[in-house]
Amino acid sequence: MTDSTSASAIRAEGLAKTFHDPQRGVVEAVKGVDLDCRKGEIFGLLGPNGAGKTTTLRMLSTILAPTSGRALIDGIDVAEDPLEVRRRLGFLSGSTGLYPRLTGRETLRYFGRLHGLEGDDLEAAIARAFDAFDLHAFGDGRCEALSTGQKQRVSIARAVLHDPPVLILDEPTTGLDIMASSDMIQFIDSRREAGTCVLFSTHILSEAERLCDRIGIVYDGRMLAGGSLDELRAITGKEWLEEIFRELVQRADAGEGAA
Amino acid sequence: MAGGPGSALSQAPRQTSAAPRTSGVLRAALAVARKELGESFRDRQTLLYTFVLPLCMYPAMFWVMVQGVLVVQGQKQARDVTIGVVAAAETAEAARDQLTLDEEGRGRIEVIALPPETSQESEVIAELIEAEEADALLFLPEARSDADPAALFFDSTSSQSETARGRVVSALEAWALELRQEAADARDIDPAALEPILVQTRKINPSKDEGALVLSLLLPMLLVVMCVLGAFFPAVDLTAGEKERQTAETTLLLPIPRLGLHLGKIFAVCATSMIAATLNLLALGLSAGHLLGQLAGLGDGAPKVELPLGALLAIAPLAALFAFFVSAALTGVASLAASFKEGQALLGPVQMLFMLPAMATNLPGMELTASTAWIPVVNVSLAFRGLLVGSASAGPLLICALSLTAAALLAIWFSVRLLSSEEVSLSSETIPMARLLRILRSR
Numbered sequence: 001m002t003d004s005t006s007a008s009a010i011r012a013e014g015l016a017k018t019f020h021d022p023q024r025g026v027v028e029a030v031k032g033v034d035l036d037c038r039k040g041e042i043f044g045l046l047g048p049n050g051a052g053k054t055t056t057l058r059m060l061s062t063i064l065a066p067t068s069g070r071a072l073i074d075g076i077d078v079a080e081d082p083l084e085v086r087r088r089l090g091f092l093s094g095s096t097g098l099y100p101r102l103t104g105r106e107t108l109r110y111f112g113r114l115h116g117l118e119g120d121d122l123e124a125a126i127a128r129a130f131d132a133f134d135l136h137a138f139g140d141g142r143c144e145a146l147s148t149g150q151k152q153r154v155s156i157a158r159a160v161l162h163d164p165p166v167l168i169l170d171e172p173t174t175g176l177d178i179m180a181s182s183d184m185i186q187f188i189d190s191r192r193e194a195g196t197c198v199l200f201s202t203h204i205l206s207e208a209e210r211l212c213d214r215i216g217i218v219y220d221g222r223m224l225a226g227g228s229l230d231e232l233r234a235i236t237g238k239e240w241l242e243e244i245f246r247e248l249v250q251r252a253d254a255g256e257g258a259a
Numbered sequence: 260m261a262g263g264p265g266s267a268l269s270q271a272p273r274q275t276s277a278a279p280r281t282s283g284v285l286r287a288a289l290a291v292a293r294k295e296l297g298e299s300f301r302d303r304q305t306l307l308y309t310f311v312l313p314l315c316m317y318p319a320m321f322w323v324m325v326q327g328v329l330v331v332q333g334q335k336q337a338r339d340v341t342i343g344v345v346a347a348a349e350t351a352e353a354a355r356d357q358l359t360l361d362e363e364g365r366g367r368i369e370v371i372a373l374p375p376e377t378s379q380e381s382e383v384i385a386e387l388i389e390a391e392e393a394d395a396l397l398f399l400p401e402a403r404s405d406a407d408p409a410a411l412f413f414d415s416t417s418s419q420s421e422t423a424r425g426r427v428v429s430a431l432e433a434w435a436l437e438l439r440q441e442a443a444d445a446r447d448i449d450p451a452a453l454e455p456i457l458v459q460t461r462k463i464n465p466s467k468d469e470g471a472l473v474l475s476l477l478l479p480m481l482l483v484v485m486c487v488l489g490a491f492f493p494a495v496d497l498t499a500g501e502k503e504r505q506t507a508e509t510t511l512l513l514p515i516p517r518l519g520l521h522l523g524k525i526f527a528v529c530a531t532s533m534i535a536a537t538l539n540l541l542a543l544g545l546s547a548g549h550l551l552g553q554l555a556g557l558g559d560g561a562p563k564v565e566l567p568l569g570a571l572l573a574i575a576p577l578a579a580l581f582a583f584f585v586s587a588a589l590t591g592v593a594s595l596a597a598s599f600k601e602g603q604a605l606l607g608p609v610q611m612l613f614m615l616p617a618m619a620t621n622l623p624g625m626e627l628t629a630s631t632a633w634i635p636v637v638n639v640s641l642a643f644r645g646l647l648v649g650s651a652s653a654g655p656l657l658i659c660a661l662s663l664t665a666a667a668l669l670a671i672w673f674s675v676r677l678l679s680s681e682e683v684s685l686s687s688e689t690i691p692m693a694r695l696l697r698i699l700r701s702r
Contacts, residue, residue: 020682022694063511064681086514096512097505101301102294110294114287114513 009166009197010037010060014069016221017055029055031221032069037197037214039165042188044208045201046245047218053201054093056218057170060199061091074165087115090159093170100144104135104154107143108161115162129157149180156187167191169200173207185211205241215241217248224248284522287515291523295497296530304492309531313485313538321546339366340423343393345377350399357434358427368426384412394423397431468648474547474567475647476621479640481543482536482578483617486585487610489535491603493528494589498678499602507684521678525671529586533579540571570646574639577656580663581639584670585613591674594683595690605689620644627651632658635666673699 012035019027030052037043045053058064060071062082071078074088098107108129112122130139133153138146143154159167169188173181188211191198201218202208208215209229216226225235225248233239236247299305344354355370371393377383384396395413411427414420443450451457462469501507513520544566592609596602613636619625620640627641632655642659645651677683680698683690690698 058508061512063508063685083514083516086512089512091512093508095505096509098509099294099298099506100504101298111513114290114515116514 007038008036008072009039009041009074010035010043010072010168010199012036012056012060012069012071015056015059015066015071016068017052017059017064018067028221030059033218033221033223035060035071035199035216035223035226037199039197040192040195041213042192042198042200042211044212044215045199045218046203046205046208046215046241047201048203051218052221053218054170055221057091057093057168057199057201061089061168062086063091087162088164088166090162090164090167091170092155092159092168092172094172094174095170096155096159098143098146098151098154098158101142103142104139104146104157105130107154107158111158112161117162125161129161133157148175149177149183152176152180152184156184160191165196167196167198167200169198171201171203173202173204205245209241217245219249219252222252224252284516284519287519288522288526291513291515291520292526292530295493295524295527299493299496299527299531302492302496305496305531308488308492309535310538313535313542317539317542317546318549321550325550335418335422335425337366338419338422339369340394340419340426341369341371341392342423342427343371343373343377343387343396344399345373345375345396346399347375348372354397354399354434357437358430360430360433365426368423368430379410379412381412385414388414388417388420394420395427397427470548470565471567471647471649474544475644477543477547478540478567478647479620479643480617481539482574482643483581483636483640484614485536485539486532486578486582487589487613490528490532490582490586490589491606491610493531494586494593495596495599495602495606497524497528498590498594499596500599502596502685502687503598511684517679518675521675522671524678525583525587525590525674528590529579529582532582532586536578536582541566544571567647570643573646573651574643577639577642577659577663580660580667581636583667584635584663587667587670587674591670591677594674594677595692595695597687597689601689616640627655627659629655629658632656633662635662638662 012033015030015033015035016028017030019029021027033052033056035043035056045056047053055064059066060073060078062078062085066079073085076084076088078085098104099110102110105126108126109122112125117125130136133156135153135157138150139154143151146154172184172188176184185207188198188200192213200211212229214226214228215232217224217232225232227235229241232241232244236244238244238247300309342358344351344358346354351370351372355372358368358370373387373393373396377396377398379398387393387396394417395411398410398412400409409431411424411431413424439450439453443453501510510520511517548565589606589609592605593602596605616634616636617640620637625631625637625641627638627645627650631641632638638655638659642651642656645655676699677695680701682694682698682701
């Protein structure tokens with residue numbers, strides 16, 4: 001973890017989110033998450049369902065406003081200038097659906113225009129996306145008629161059309177078949193070389209082990225520990241990520257402080 | 260990770276973008292509206308209510324109605340009827356001659372003579388009609404005007420008996436004229452002199468004004484109803500439908516100001532509402548003229564219905580304000596729903612809040628005054644009626660514009676407030692109306 005804020009693509013401090021639930025009353029979904037992801041780094045948020053991963057990612061992508069704390073995306077404060085943050089961000093999750101009545105090309109054109117691309121630049125960007133994600137066979141059909149894998153490819157193209165320096169992916173392989181899942185993993189890996197900071201959440205340990213430069217373990221709305229796999233081994237004294245995860249969760253349940 | 264250089268972040272300068280902001284709120288709203296409209300017009304229900312209904316349904320519906328009425332009328336006239344005549348022999352014979360005169364396009368009237376002692380009690384006559392001996396009974400005590408009045412008995416619940424009544428009355432009127440002419444000739448006087456008071460009624464208004472009156476009963480109501488129906492499906496589709504399709508998150512990621520996003524949705528709903536209302540008014544105006552013309556046989560006294568272009572243009576600014584009011588209100592309420600079906604259920608009662616006041620404006624005595632002009636919905640309907648019949652004055656129209664502007668702004672605030680709420684925009688459950696106030700008051 002670096003002290004230099006200039007090298008950080010995503011930086012959060014004490015990020016918290018409280019909801020009012022009619023049945024449960026006040027719910028603290030995220031209880032003060034600190035995070036630092038650098039440019040060209042792949043950072044995985046690992047945690048069980050309900051740990052606060054999605055809420056954290058939604059705050060970072062300006063979908064939700066933090067109750068407290070502060071976050072910067074590419075140096076821009078998410079609370080102060082959410083519009084500029086959205087311009088520098090590509091976001092994708094299982095619930096970022098495509099507009100069913102638009103074609104893939106119309107979807108890309110719509111997002112491209114709103115990202116400030118126009119005329120030949122816009123069409124060139126769309127053509128590049130069609131080539132990169134092999135959309136030619138189905139990109140001019142309505143999204144509602146596409147298969148899950150085809151939709152996923154259009155969604156990725158939509159998220160990176162404007163070449164954002166930061167990419168946030170919320171459980172990007174959930175619900176995908178083996179081929180689509182493999183494509184997604186390859187895509188994430190390829191962004192490292194492009195110098196993009198990728199923050200993604202998952203509960204699939206093998207994905208995190210294979211892809212991530214660093215991993216953050218999230219549990220009960222808190223970041224229990226974060227670092228490279230070797231750093232996490234050193235913190236817990238365990239070899240495998242699954243053991244590391246269990247050890248950290250048990251410590252948290254026992255009331256021991258996070259590492 | 261935890262316990263990282265948080266202090267460094269706190270002390271870091273708050274950097275903001277130096278890039279020029281090309282997407283203003285209005286520009287963003289128009290871009291969103293354009294996309295939403297394009298998508299809406301690929302939705303079957305929106306297409307049906309916005310385009311297909313006014314362009315095809317009204318002319319088709321009116322054509323079927325006119326043809327149906329003409330066919331029914333023709334069939335009634337061509338129907339053979341039987342009249343039982345109760346009179347002295349000579350009078351009964353004279354009546355037979357008059358009633359059975361051939362008329363082109365009309366069915367035959369068969370006259371049967373009934374005994375002079377036939378009872379005039381309803382039960383007896385009803386039995387005769389039920390036994391199909393006669394469709395109506397005519398009692399003619401004497402065929403001269405100084406005798407007891409003639410009595411015609413018929414069953415108003417029977418179409419055949421009703422037709423027989425009409426045919427007899429028509430024949431008797433012609434016979435009466437003939438008798439009066441004979442009497443006048445016998446006394447060598449003008450037949451008109453036999454009428455103590457001869458009243459001729461003449462309309463002083465052009466038939467065009469009658470047409471405007473007819474339209475004033477139809478079009479204002481239609482303006483309100485079609486604005487509401489035109490906004491109904493897009494309002495649900497762009498809010499609850501978006502949640503159901505899981506595109507709400509996608510939309511929230513658009514790199515545009517949130518206000519522009521929400522206004523864009525309201526603009527799209529409003530545009531659909533205005534298109535639906537305009538097409539419906541034009542289609543109904545044209546169809547109604549054709550309908551009334553055909554029904555009245557285009558006689559001199561028939562109301563002349565012309566498309567009231569002047570009134571349509573004059574009401575356009577008020578209608579636009581009303582469409583904004585309706586669209587924003589429906590969009591706001593629909594945003595509380597988590598699915599299309601629940602959105603429709605929520606908007607059902609809300610649309611009645613618009614339609615009932617519009618119906619009330621058809622009550623006798625309702626007109627646009629300085630008082631009624633303040634009441635949204637009622638005011639736009641009454642203003643349109645006033646413009647159609649030429650009774651609207653500037654003062655109430657101005658009040659109407661102020662009132663609708665205030666209502667539209669309030670509804671837009673209400674809608675944007677709800678759409679901006681995280682609880683509303685991302686909820687997977689329909690928000691109960693009881694929580695509405697808390698959401699509106701929350702920061």
